[in-house]
Amino acid sequence: MxxxxxxxxxxxxxxxxxxxxxxxxxxxxxxxxxxxxxKSYTLSQNLKGARVVELKVSDEQKEIVKNSEGNEVSDASSLTDDEISQKGYTKESVPENPDEVKTKENYIKSKEITEDRLKELGEDEYYVRLNEETGSLYVELSEDTGTDDVVTNLSSTSKFTVTSELTGEELMNNDDIQEVSVLTGSPSNSPTAGTAVYLSIQFNKEGTKKLEEISTKYRDATKDTESSSDSETSEGNTTEENTTEGNTTETTTVDESGEQSETAGNVILKIDDEQLMTTTFDQVIRNGLLQLVFGQASTDNDVIQGNIEKAQATATLLRNKVMPIKYTVEENKFIQSExxxxxxxxxxxxxxxxxxxxxxxxxxxxxxxxxxxxxxxxxxxxxxxxxxxxxxxxxxxxxxxxxxxxxxxxxxxxxxxxxxxxxxxxxxxxxxxxxxxxxxxxxxxxxxxxxxxxxxxxxxxxxxxxxxxxxxxxxxxxxxxxxxxxxxxxxxxxxxxxx
Amino acid sequence: MKNKKVIIAAILGIILIAGIVMAVVKGFNFESIYTNAQEIELRLNKEFNINDVQKIAQEVFGKDVSVRAVELYNDAISVTSKQISDEKKEEFVTKINEKYGSELKAENTEIHTIPNLHLKDLLKNLILPFVISTSLILIYQILKYFRLGFGKVLLKTILALAIAEAELMSLIAITRFPVGTTTIALILFTYMFTLIGITSKYEQELQEIKAQDEED
The missing domain is CATH 1.20.1640.10 (Multidrug efflux transporter AcrB transmembrane domain)
Structure with missing residues (x-):
């Protein structure tokens, strides 16, 4: 008892x-x-509040430089007005979004692409509203440490291009991409440098064919292609032996410091009109796989993680369709819950x-x-x-x-x-x-x-x-x-x- | 017993039809933050009490107004209402200036248009969880209550869930209950409550069959 x-x-x-x-x-x-x-409660958007981002259809003008044949010169940002006129180039001011792209269809498409991007970026609660008249997008996101990065990616058009530096001709674009992934590994030219992060772009059938042609045409003639897998070639253009999940795949890696070929010149890789790199190829790429180094190889986990996150964000952009409209971030604020x-x-x-x-x-x-x-x-x-x-x-x-x-x-x-x-x-x-x-x-x-x-x-x-x-x-x-x-x-x- | 069932069915039918008519004719009553709305933002640069601002906003814009603090420092407010005219904006700014001694100017406050959030955009997130869980639950119920009849259990469960959700949406449309913050919770609650109701009904019927067997 x-x-x-x-x-x-x-x-x-x-x-x-x-x-x-x-x-x-x-x-x-x-x-x-x-x-x-x-421990505190982890509150969601409807209790804590949300990051509100308003994306407005850009009405800005952009300046482009055209050569005598009327093609846009890709690498003209460094040219002075005198150099432009000396080379016989002309400068033009064109709207970022011409009237013909400002259609309801493109607005709806942009909304869908934004939703796809947010999904792929791992956002677990988001709402995208569209003003069908103006094309403005009103996005509500959960607020956390990665929100700023997500917002940065929202206004990107994710247009990927490979162009010829000399002629300005567009050689490849998003339509040629099949899959984009992020890999890590040690660079073969400097195995002790730590872990490097690679953006691996696998092109589709058409893209593979194009890449083979481009890598033949824009090959650096000064380098010995057959022995490139073992030898360290100049300026960091190396052929890597990357092992991913036990499979060894021979791929070509290029980085920003490629030397200019004396024959066809360089190719320029751009994402969202921003130059990612100017390079030539060490060898002919037949497997349609291109690996781009993201940042410097490092032994610091934070640096590696940062590079992985940047590469993942770029991969997400490239995996999705190209935004038909160029947007600018009009508003970006945190609004507390009602x-x-x-x-x-x-x-x-x-x-x-x-x-x-x-x-x-x-x-x-x-x-x-x-x-x-x-x-x-x-x-x-x-x-x-x-x-x-x-x-x-x-x-x-x-x-x-x-x-x-x-x-x-x-x-x-x-x-x-x-x-x-x-x-x-x-x-x-x-x-x-x-x-x-x-x-x-x-x-x-x-x-x-x-x-x-x-x-x-x-x-x-x-x-x-x-x-x-x-x-x-x-x-x-x-x-x-x-x-x-x-x-x-x-x-x-x-x-x-x-x- | 049969009469009772007929009466219940008739009531449910009337609610459903009335709800459909209301939804078609007048649509749902969305909360201001879920509909085509207009927003103004005021930077007071001093702390304010959100309830006081809410009262002022309701005096000026009416009941359907949302007042939320902007950023974390409680010195800026966002006011969202279905319609904000220049006169109302001026009246609101004046009242805020009187209350907080600020010197905000209505002409410096821009009215933003916020597009609506489509109900389908909100509800599409429920399709996958409902389809997966209902499928698994149906498998369980068919196996557990096979003595009640495969078709009967299958049909009854699907119909019960569909009718319950339809009735809920009808009631929301008829009563003009605001669609927004609470809607998803209501849908989930109705789904869960219907599952418990239908399962206890099956259990009762199964016990009756078992008791009958024992008697025989």
Whole structure:
């Protein structure tokens, strides 16, 4: 009898401790102020706020330089006006977006491409709105450390071109690309330099043919092509032996310091009208695979990671279609959620009051056992609040609704247990409650497991909270609620128990 | 019993038809941040109370107005409403100046147009999770309640889920309940609640069959 009293008190104290930590936290003094040591909630866009970016159809003019044949000269940015006139070139000012591209069709296409990019960039909650009259895009994104990089990529057209430096002729473009990936490896010309990051572009059938022709025409005649895989050639144009997942593939790597061939000149690789490199080829590329070095090889993990992220972003841009419209970032700001902290507190008070009334009714109906059940229910909510924080569940408004649903389900579970206990023994009542509850809620458990794997935050948050809620209902009630009921037998003088 | 079912079906049918009519004729009542709206941004450069600004905004623009703080320092506000005229903008700026002693000028405050967020853009994110989870749940229910009939379980579950969601959307359309922040939560809740309801109904029917078997 005394032992059961101690057990009962211990369980109640443990639940009270959970309640205090879950609702209030653990405060310690940090530099003259009290700081909660319990992990904060990870809030989603509809509770925290969102980065809002407005992309406007660019109405700017760009200057282009044309040669005597009327072709655009690709590498004219460094030429002075005198040099332009000496070479017989002409300078023209043209709009970034000519009238013929400013169509509703292109606006819709731009919206779809933006959505595809955001998806590929790993954004888990984004909304893109289109003003069909002006073509402006209004993008809402989750705010985190990578948001600025994502925003930078949004206004890019992702136009990839390989052009001849001498004639300005476009030799290859996005249509020739089949797949773009990011690889890491040690540069063969300097294996001790650390890890280099490569943007690997696999061209399609047509592109492979073009690359072979280009690499033949724009080959650096001063280099010995046949032995290039073993020898270090000048200025960093090397043939690499890259091993990826156990497969050794011979590919050509070029970097920014290629020497100018005396025959056909250099080729210029551009992304989004920005020159990536000017180069020649060491050897004829027949496998349609081009690997571009991204940044310098390094042994510093942060540097490597930074290079990987930049290369990944470029790969994402190249994987998607070219934006038919050139956009400029008009607005870029963080807007807090409409649901303020005070709104959420008010909501919590209302929900808490409703749950409180229900628990009070249980106490009135079931007396001591009702009181124990009420304490146990509050403990479960507190433990769930802790669990979602440490399980890194992103809490959205939908997640909050799931929290309330779990609380309601647990009340139903424990009341069912109490009701059955009036008719059956404690063990039988517990067994029967578990059986009935989980048979009926199994479809919802299946639903919550599926939802966890969905990338869209509102659904994932709802699923994750429900999932952890079900786990807690199963385990917590076994550890806390059922012993409470069994130990309270003697106190309340139950008659139908342990038959 | 049969009469009760007919009455329930009739009520559901009326709600559904009324909802469809309302949605077609008047559309849904989107929250201002989800519809074609206009926005002004004021940089007060001093801290403000969002509830006070909200009150002023509601006085000027009416009930359907959204006030949100811009950036983290609580010194700038974004006000979004379905329609912001120059007069209303001036009135709002004047009231804000009176309240916070600022010297903002209405002519320096630009009215931005925010395009609407299509309902389909919001709902398309639900298709994949609903299709996968409903398929798995159907497999479970068909296996567990095969004694109730394969076709019956399959049809009943799909119909129950479809009707429940359609009724929800109809009620939203009829009551002019704002579509926005709470809509997805309501859809998910209805889906979950219907699943629990239909499963407990199957369980009850299965128990009745088992009891009948025992009697026989």
């Amino acid at each position: 005394k032992g059961s009293k101690i057990k009962l008190t211990t369980i109640i104290l443990a639940i009270i401790l959970i309640i205090m930590v879950g609702f209030l936290g653990i405060y310690t003094q940090v530099q003259n102020r009290m700081e909660n040591q319990v 649901l303020t902290k005070e709104n959420l507190q008010q909501l919590a008070i209302v929900v808490g009051a409703v749950i409180g009334v229900i628990l009070l009714a249980i106490v009135i109906k079931f007396k001591l056992k009702g009181l124990l059940i009420a304490i146990s229910n509050v403990g479960l909510i507190a433990l769930l609040l802790l669990l979602v924080r440490y399980a890194n569940v992103m809490i959205s408004f939908e997640g909050l609704v799931a929290l309330v649903v779990v609380a309601a389900l647990n009340i139903a579970f424990t009341v069912k247990m109490l009701c059955l206990k009036e008719k059956l023994s404690a063990k039988e009542a517990i067994k029967e409650t578990y059986k009935k509850f989980f048979i009926i809620t199994l479809p919802v458990i299946i639903m919550s497991i599926v939802f966890i794997f969905i990338k869209w935050v509102p659904v994932a948050s709802f699923g994750a909270v429900m999932f952890w809620g079900f786990i807690l209902i199963a385990i917590y009630n076994l550890i806390f609620t059922t012993p409470l009921l069994i130990l309270s037998e003697g106190k309340s003088g139950g008659v139908n128990n342990e038959k």
